[in-house]
Amino acid sequence: MSGRLILAPMExxxxxxxxxxxxxxxxxxxxxxxATFTHVPAVATIIDSFFSTPxxxxxxxxxxxxxxxxxxADPIFWLALKNNLLYALTTVPLAxxxxxxxxxxxxxxxxxxxxxxxxxxxxxxxxxxxxxxIWLFFYTPDYGLLNQIGHLFGFASINWLGSSATALxxxxxxxxxxxxxxxxxxxxxxxxxxxxxxxxxxxxxNASRWLAFRRITWPLIMPTTxxxxxNALINAFRVVDQVIAMTGGGxxxxxxLLLFYIYQVAFSFWDTAYAAALSTVLLSVLALIALAQFFxxxxxxxxx
Amino acid sequence: MSGRLIKFISTxTVWLFAAIWALPLLYGIWxxxxxxxxxxxxDPLAPLTLKxxxxxWTAAPFARYFLNTVLLVLGIMAAQFLICTLAAxxxxxxxxxxxxxxxxLILVQLMVTPDVLILxxxxxxxxxxxxxTLTGVGLPYVASAFGIFLLRQTFKSIPKELDDAARVEGANxxxxxxxxxxxxxxxxxxxxxxxxxxxxxxNFLWPLIVTNSVETRPLTVGxxxxxxxxxxxxxxxxxxxxxxTSAPLMIAFLLFQRAFIQSFLRAGIR
Numbered sequence: 001m002s003g004r005l006i007l008a009p010m011e012x013x014x015x016x017x018x019x020x021x022x023x024x025x026x027x028x029x030x031x032x033x034x035a036t037f038t039h040v041p042a043v044a045t046i047i048d049s050f051f052s053t054p055x056x057x058x059x060x061x062x063x064x065x066x067x068x069x070x071x072x073a074d075p076i077f078w079l080a081l082k083n084n085l086l087y088a089l090t091t092v093p094l095a096x097x098x099x100x101x102x103x104x105x106x107x108x109x110x111x112x113x114x115x116x117x118x119x120x121x122x123x124x125x126x127x128x129x130x131x132x133x134i135w136l137f138f139y140t141p142d143y144g145l146l147n148q149i150g151h152l153f154g155f156a157s158i159n160w161l162g163s164s165a166t167a168l169x170x171x172x173x174x175x176x177x178x179x180x181x182x183x184x185x186x187x188x189x190x191x192x193x194x195x196x197x198x199x200x201x202x203x204x205x206n207a208s209r210w211l212a213f214r215r216i217t218w219p220l221i222m223p224t225t226x227x228x229x230x231n232a233l234i235n236a237f238r239v240v241d242q243v244i245a246m247t248g249g250g251x252x253x254x255x256x257l258l259l260f261y262i263y264q265v266a267f268s269f270w271d272t273a274y275a276a277a278l279s280t281v282l283l284s285v286l287a288l289i290a291l292a293q294f295f296x297x298x299x300x301x302x303x304x
Numbered sequence: 305m306s307g308r309l310i311k312f313i314s315t316x317t318v319w320l321f322a323a324i325w326a327l328p329l330l331y332g333i334w335x336x337x338x339x340x341x342x343x344x345x346x347d348p349l350a351p352l353t354l355k356x357x358x359x360x361w362t363a364a365p366f367a368r369y370f371l372n373t374v375l376l377v378l379g380i381m382a383a384q385f386l387i388c389t390l391a392a393x394x395x396x397x398x399x400x401x402x403x404x405x406x407x408x409l410i411l412v413q414l415m416v417t418p419d420v421l422i423l424x425x426x427x428x429x430x431x432x433x434x435x436x437t438l439t440g441v442g443l444p445y446v447a448s449a450f451g452i453f454l455l456r457q458t459f460k461s462i463p464k465e466l467d468d469a470a471r472v473e474g475a476n477x478x479x480x481x482x483x484x485x486x487x488x489x490x491x492x493x494x495x496x497x498x499x500x501x502x503x504x505x506x507n508f509l510w511p512l513i514v515t516n517s518v519e520t521r522p523l524t525v526g527x528x529x530x531x532x533x534x535x536x537x538x539x540x541x542x543x544x545x546x547x548x549t550s551a552p553l554m555i556a557f558l559l560f561q562r563a564f565i566q567s568f569l570r571a572g573i574r
Contacts, residue, residue, distance in 0.1 A: 022477060023400030030391035030410070033447035038413045041424030048424075105318045112319070119322040121565070122329060125557045127506035129524045130546035133531050134332035137539045143344040145331050177325065182568065189569050238419060241508045245528055259420070259509075266423045267513060275423050282420055290415045 048276035067277035079253050080261040083168060088236035091175045095232055098180040103187035121181040132245035135174050161247055164254035171255055174242050183228045190224035230293050237285055258282050336544040343540050356544035365518050369526035376522055377504045380442040381497050388451035393481050396459035413449035419509050436520050441511045451496055458492045459485055495567035505553055523549045
């Protein structure tokens with residue numbers, strides 16, 4: 001403090017100006033990079049979606065909402081959107097529920113706690129592509145482990161990734177398997193924040209464990225639950241690695257999700273304007289989640 | 305009595321569950337370490353072998369892929385440390401003109417991550433002539449909103465008296481960051497580093513799009529190219545390759561479990 005007090009008024013004004021310049025100078029590299037790879041491309045994507053895809057010499061022309069009209073008439077887009085919603089609505093609650101159960105188990109006194117935690121958390125560390133390749137073998141028709149176990153119980157062989165009915169759920173299982181252990185860590189931290197005194201009070205009243213969970217644990221870990229839910233939701237709309245590695249979107253687009261479809265339209269079909277329109281939809285979904293988080297959740301909880 | 309029975313049953317359930325969770329990975333490990341004949345035949349006396357790893361290693365340029373990934377993750381981490389530290393310091397310490405708006409704009413990247421903008425970012429790299437380079441793979445991630453957010457929080461918690469003291473001793477801003485802030489924020493850098501390295505070790509879509517040669521492909525893309533080329537699928541070799549790609553992170557995780565889990569917690573927001 002004393003260093004500041006001896007500055008003359010003129011110098012102090014200069015120091016203040018200095019702060020504005022220095023602040024921006026320090027942030028400059030980050031600002032340039034963020035603008036180049038986040039803000040400008042986001043805006044450019046939206047603008048591009050109102051133009052046509054340039055072909056050879058034919059430059060892009062303004063087509064208004066044509067791309068969006070095409071999108072509304074595109075059955076694969078609707079399928080991708082439906083698949084993705086289904087993906088989110090299934091994997092998010094299941095992964096969160098399992099993560100919470102895991103955390104409750106591992107947090108209590110149980111034999112082999114460290115080993116259990118390891119078993120649950122390890123999938124998180126694996127690259128999705130590596131895990132996906134192991135799961136591919138796991139799902140292999142006839143001699144994959146899953147079908148072998150099925151044979152033991154007298155079930156016929158199922159081509160898990162090869163039939164439209166089971167391919168998407170099979171991918172969901174991989175996501176749940178990989179994410180639950182990650183979310184478990186957050187619940188574990190939250191559970192350890194709950195003051196033990198509260199549980200003692202409940203025990204004095206001879207209440208059941210379920211009641212203790214519902215009245216104490218659940219409300220107190222609510223901020224964590226919401227935080228995890230938002231993250232899981234964002235992840236669900238960015239799933240793509242396991243689709244590329246395991247199914248390539250098939251069979252019959254049964255596992256095509258939004259980001260995978262964007263990837264396909266942009267880099268296999270090279271229909272860049274349509275890909276921009278699809279990206280705009282994905283951006284809107286993410287913006288919607290962000291707004292919901294900002295206006296609804298952040299008012300109720302304070303986790304930051 | 306019945307209480308103990310319930311406890312026993314619930315412990316059993318948990319263990320069964322954990323076994324199911326570990327199953328895919330254990331299965332992959334079994335397959336990788338046994339001859340192909342035993343890939344689907346669980347004979348406890350089956351001979352162990354490292355041949356699958358040797359075959360994977362020679363069948364594709366995995367050594368080069370490893371080098372690429374190591375260069376990539378270390379390069380990204382170093383650049384992130386530098387760029388995010390500078391931005392975070394100004395945002396944490398000075399109320400400069402537009403700081404709040406700037407911070408809000410930075411946080412946009414938490415939602416709109418580079419993998420959502422693959423098409424435009426690919427075009428940008430084309431213009432910069434950075435397609436099929438490691439720099440191109442890393443560049444969109446270098447200014448990380450998460451890193452700036454994390455470091456800003458940390459820097460704010462450091463008492464301001466400390467940098468006043470450094471200033472009285474004649475240190476300028478950069479020297480103050482280097483001598484006062486970096487040492488105090490060390491645990492946060494370790495956490496951020498671990499998260500960054502694991503994220504980019506595993507990153508797939510963007511490197512898949514940007515790279516198209518052995519010299520630039522990271523492990524994840526290399527593994528995918530290796531596994532998807534139809535060479536009469538040999539699951540033993542594919543599992544060996546998959547484990548190989550994950551091994552460094554897995555081993556580091558087994559050794560430093562606590563540090564990893566703490567880091568992921570700290571990094572919760574991303």
